Amino acid sequence: MRLYNTASRKLEEFKPLKEGKVAIYSCGPTVYDYAHIGNFRAFLFADLVRRWFRFNKYQVTQVMNITDVDDKIIKKATAKGVTAQDITKEYEQAFYDDLATLNIERFDVHPRATEHIDEMVAMIQSLLDKGIAYKADDGSIYYSVAKFPGYGTFAHLDLAGMQEGARVKNDEYTKDAAHDFALWKAWDADDGEVYWETPLGKGRPGWHIECSAMSTKYLGSTFDIHTGGIDLVFPHHQNEIAQSEGASGKPFARYWLHNEHLLVEGKKMSKSLGNFFTLRDLLGKGIDPRALRLTLLSAHYRQQLNFTMEGLDGWERALRRIDDAYLVSAPAADAAGPIADAITVADGAAPQGADRAIDDIRSQFKDALADDLNTSVALAAVFEMVKLANAAAGMGPAGETLLAADKAALHDGLADFYAVFGISLPEAVQIPQDILDLAAQRETHRARKEWAQADAIRQQVAERGYRIDDTDAGPSVVRA
Numbered sequence: 001m002r003l004y005n006t007a008s009r010k011l012e013e014f015k016p017l018k019e020g021k022v023a024i025y026s027c028g029p030t031v032y033d034y035a036h037i038g039n040f041r042a043f044l045f046a047d048l049v050r051r052w053f054r055f056n057k058y059q060v061t062q063v064m065n066i067t068d069v070d071d072k073i074i075k076k077a078t079a080k081g082v083t084a085q086d087i088t089k090e091y092e093q094a095f096y097d098d099l100a101t102l103n104i105e106r107f108d109v110h111p112r113a114t115e116h117i118d119e120m121v122a123m124i125q126s127l128l129d130k131g132i133a134y135k136a137d138d139g140s141i142y143y144s145v146a147k148f149p150g151y152g153t154f155a156h157l158d159l160a161g162m163q164e165g166a167r168v169k170n171d172e173y174t175k176d177a178a179h180d181f182a183l184w185k186a187w188d189a190d191d192g193e194v195y196w197e198t199p200l201g202k203g204r205p206g207w208h209i210e211c212s213a214m215s216t217k218y219l220g221s222t223f224d225i226h227t228g229g230i231d232l233v234f235p236h237h238q239n240e241i242a243q244s245e246g247a248s249g250k251p252f253a254r255y256w257l258h259n260e261h262l263l264v265e266g267k268k269m270s271k272s273l274g275n276f277f278t279l280r281d282l283l284g285k286g287i288d289p290r291a292l293r294l295t296l297l298s299a300h301y302r303q304q305l306n307f308t309m310e311g312l313d314g315w316e317r318a319l320r321r322i323d324d325a326y327l328v329s330a331p332a333a334d335a336a337g338p339i340a341d342a343i344t345v346a347d348g349a350a351p352q353g354a355d356r357a358i359d360d361i362r363s364q365f366k367d368a369l370a371d372d373l374n375t376s377v378a379l380a381a382v383f384e385m386v387k388l389a390n391a392a393a394g395m396g397p398a399g400e401t402l403l404a405a406d407k408a409a410l411h412d413g414l415a416d417f418y419a420v421f422g423i424s425l426p427e428a429v430q431i432p433q434d435i436l437d438l439a440a441q442r443e444t445h446r447a448r449k450e451w452a453q454a455d456a457i458r459q460q461v462a463e464r465g466y467r468i469d470d471t472d473a474g475p476s477v478v479r480a
Contacts, residue, residue, distance in 0.1 A: 139186030226253035323426035
């Protein structure tokens with residue numbers, strides 16, 4: 001298994017710290033609002049990583065934090081006249097509901113920042129004791145980036161351009177303002193009731209320290225994999241490394257996996273452009289969550305993904321083709337729904353080399369994912385399985401038959417797709433037999449180029465409330 005490690009900027013063979021086990025930390029949400037689909041690309045990628053390792057028989061421990069203390073949370077609570085806890089409770093539950101909608105499994109641990117203040121204080125104190133951090137006149141505590149050799153290397157920063165002694169107290173800042181950063185923020189009036197009385201003073205933690213403290217608490221000073229969006233490379237992940245390694249003196253995460261940005265209609269998401277979507281926005285438009293999940297996983301994670309409603313519709317149709325092939329290749333495909341239900345899949349002589357072709361395609365699927373989780377290439381293999389399943393069932397031009405064992409191998413290969421991509425298995429749809437018979441008759445007319453008769457049958461089927469979809473992998477019948 002090869003993974004692209006952001007730290008080394010190259011593909012590396014994955015070697016776990018402990019044989020057969022993998023420990024993963026994934027950056028989670030700041031719960032001040034509903035997560036948008038760009039966030040969910042990162043969360044789905046983290047879910048894909050876990051599912052792939054489990055598919056390969058690893059024992060996986062994965063942690064995703066919940067940031068429930070932050071400048072944005074305080075600002076929103078103040079604006080609405082409620083407590084910060086009111087805000088975080090509402091949106092944390094919304095986050096879990098959205099995970100369930102997209103079939104993202106809950107992680108082994110979802111630690112809240114507010115429940116790990118003691119761990120953060122201990123880490124900050126360690127950095128103070130080592131002279132890597134210092135207390136400012138206002139009582140805030142900062143990390144001295146000059147005291148950490150190699151700071152900026154991970155993010156490929158030019159440290160010569162950094163302003164000597166400058167400090168950044170707010171949670172978010174840009175690459176051009178990369179200076180000493182806040183570990184602990186002394187309380188001020190704008191914080192209201194959001195503070196802790198600690199040996200460090202009255203205040204609250206900075207953004208970066210929470211991930212260092214919580215990841216090392218649950219996974220140890222050194223662990224296997226850290227995931228997150230590409231926008232977190234700097235400052236967040238660079239600062240995590242500085243904090244964690246500065247405190248422990250040991251290497252932090254060994255493999256860093258970052259997913260690229262999601263665009264909408266070719267542009268960065270923006271409320272002002274009207275292309276900003278939360279999951280709930282899309283559900284309100286009637287989208288299929290299974291199709292959305294496939295859409296967000298369709299491109300290789302290190303490539304930008306351009307989300308469009310037309311693209312989503314296309315992947316919904318593609319998923320229907322996969323579902324049909326899965327159902328028709330089942331050992332007892334008596335109520336699957338595609339045209340092939342009207343045709344007996346022969347258990348007689350298989351075409352020469354069919355078993356080898358199936359094995360090769362299944363290997364291509366697994367090899368693509370083993371090569372830096374290349375979902376786009378893996379999906380190409382899935383569609384080869386779809387074509388073979390449909391051709392064997394009489395839905396494609398070949399009209400081949402398969403041995404029962406080969407049919408089962410195809411079914412298992414498609415089951416692998418659902419398992420790794422995390423898409424729930426399709427339910428069999430009962431299509432009336434006379435509709436399936438009509439669809440099969442239409443295929444006969446099409447083969448003879450009797451287009452008028454084929455069109456008439458298609459219209460007849462439509463009047464009954466069903467639709468025949470013609471695809472590269474063959475036709476299928478669905479409810480209109």
